[in-house]
Amino acid sequence: MTLDFIIDAIVTVIGVTTPILLAATGELIVEKSGVLNLGVEGMMLVGAVTGFAVTLNSGDALGDWAPWVGVVAAAVAGAASSMLFAFLVLTLASNHVATGLALAIFGIGLSSLVGAGYVGMVIPPFNQVFPDWLATDPIGRVVFGYSPLVYFALIMVFAVGWFMNRTRAGLILRAVGENDISAHSIGYPVIAIRYAAVAFGGALAGIGGSYFSMVITPMWAEQMTAGRGWIALALVVFSGWRAGRLLVGAYFFGILMTLELYAKASGYSFLPSQFWAAMPYIMAVAVLAVMSARGVTGSEAPACLGRPFMPNS
C-alpha cells in the first residue's frame, strides 16, 4: 500500500464521480425550482456528442482552445435540448415524468444519429489544465493532475449550495419550488425562473456528458454514458436535495464503484461479482434506512416537485 497506489486510486475515484456530480448538481437546481426533469441521460448524451464533434472539427482552427469551445458547446447543446422539455412542461403544462422520459429517449436517439459519422474517431484527451511540472508530479498530481472539468464540478457544487442558501435569488428559486402559487401571487415570474433552472440543469448535464466523450474516453460511442444520468437522478433524492450531501453522496457512490473493481482485481472473490455491482445500491438503501430511523433525514424535497403550474387556470 504505497503512496503511489493510494494516489492512483483517488484519481480513479474522481474520474468515476465527476460526470455524475456535474449532472446531479444541475438537476438539484432544476428540482429545487419544482420541476422534475428525468431526461438527464438524454441531455448528457447530447452534450457528449456535441462536445466531441465540436472539439474534433475545431481542432485545426483553434488548437489548444478547441476542447474549451467543445465544453461550452456541450453546455449549450444540453441546455437547448432541455428547452424542448421546458416548453412542453412549463408553457404547455404537460406531465413532468412522461415528458422527461421522452427527453431521455429523444436524447439517446438524437445523439446516436448525430454521432453516427464520428464513430471510431479520436481527439486528444482534455485531461490536464495545470502545467506539466505540477500535473505530472508524483505527489502533486493528486491535487493538480485533473481535467478542468473536475475543478469545475467541485466549484459548481459549492456555488450551487451557496446560491441556494445564502442568496436572495436562491431563496426565490426555492420559494418557487415550495409553493408556486404563492410565489406567483406576490409577483415572481414562476415560469421564467423555472425556464432558467431547467436551462442550467441542461447545461450541467451536457458538460457532464462531455466528460465521457472528452476526458474519460476521448471518443464517441453510442449510449456511452451507459445509464449514469439515472444514477445522477437517484443521487439528488439520496442527497435530500442538499448540495453538501450531494457532494458526499457522489463520492460515496464513486468510492463504492471503484472499490468493487479493486476487490475483484485483487482476488477477493468470496463475494460474487454481482454482489459487488449491487453494493452502491445496497449501501444507499442502508444509509437511507438508518437516516430515517434516527429521524435525521433532513430531506428538503420541494413541495411542488413535478406539479404542472398553470397560473391562469
Added chain:
Amino acid sequence: MSLVTRRNFLQTAAAAGLALPALGRAAYAAEPLKIGYIYLGPIGDYGWTWAHNKGRLALDAALKGQVVTSYVENVKEDASAIPILKDLAQQGNKLIFTTSYGYMDQTIEVAKQFPEVKFEHCTGYKHADNVGTYNSRFHQGRAVEGTIAGLMTKSNTIGYLGSYKVPEVVLGVNAYTLAAQAVNPNIKTKLVMIDSWFDPAKEAAAVQTLINLGCDVVAQHTDSPAGLQVCEQRKAWCFGQGADMKKFAPKTQLTAIEDIWGPYYISRAQTMLDGSWKPDDAWWGMKEGTVVISPYSSAVPDNVKAAADKVIAGWKDGSYDVFTGEIKDQAGTVKVPKGSRMEDKDLAVIDWYVQGVQS
C-alpha cells in the same frame, strides 16, 4: 429506453418489407431471401455489434440481389427480445441471426412458434430443428495475445478486463493465461468482470484499476475501445477487441483480434438459397478465417512476433491447442491430465479458471 426507437425502426422496416417483395418480383425470378439480425449493442459500438454488422454488410455485398437483410439494434437480453424476434419473423425473414449469448432461450421459444423460419444463435448451445448455433474460437486469438503478453510483461502481472462469467469469456481468460504461462511460468492474471458488455466509463475505470494494481499488459473482453484509450494514457500494453483499434492506442496496442463474421453469414445464406440449410453447431476459427490477428505493432520485438506466428500457424494446421494438459484450476486440482486436449463439448460449458488467474 430504446423501445420507441425500435418500434419506429420496425414500422419503417415493415413498410420497406411491403414494398420490396414487389420490386423483387419485377426484377428477379425469385423473391430475395429476407434475413434478419438482432444486435445487443448499437452498431456504432466499434466492438461486438459493429463486427456483426460488418458481417451483415459483407453478406449484402456478396449476395447482392439474392438477399435482403435488416437488423434491430440495442435489443436487451431479456423477455423484450421475444416480440422483436416475432416481428422479424412476421415480416417474412426466413433466416434470423440472434447475435448474443443472452438471446438463447428467447430464440428457442420464438423458433417453436415459427417452424418455417430458421434461426441461428451466436455463442449458445441450445438447438432445435430450426435452430442452429454458431460461434468463433476467439480463444485462439487470446492464446496469441497471451503469448505476446507473457513475453513482454516486466511485472509478470497481466490484466484481463472481462464482461460476464460466460464460457466465451472464461475460455478467453484461460487461453490468455495458459499461453502466457507457457512462455513465462511466473505469470499471474488479474481479472475484473464489470457485469456489462458496453459501459465505456466502467471499462476505463476497471483498466485503470488493473494498471494501478501492477498490470503492465491488459487484454479486454468488453466492447468499447475505452480500455485501450486508458492504456495509451497510462503507457500499458494492450490488445484491440473485435477490430483493429490502433487509432485508439497508437503507441500501446500490440495487436488485435478481429471478429470476421462475413464468411459464415455468406455460407449460411448460401445454404438457404440452395435449400441445404440444416441446424449446425458451427465453431469456426483461424482456419476458416473468422478469427484474424491484426498486424503487430512495431513495439513487438521480432522474437515475440515469431512466437506469436508459431501459435497462429499451429492453430491453423491443428498442431497446437492451448488447452492441452496438464491444466490445473485455481484451487490446484488437475482438470486436464497431462498430454490430453480438452474436447469442444467441455470447452463450450467451461466455468472454472486456470491456476494463476486472480478473480
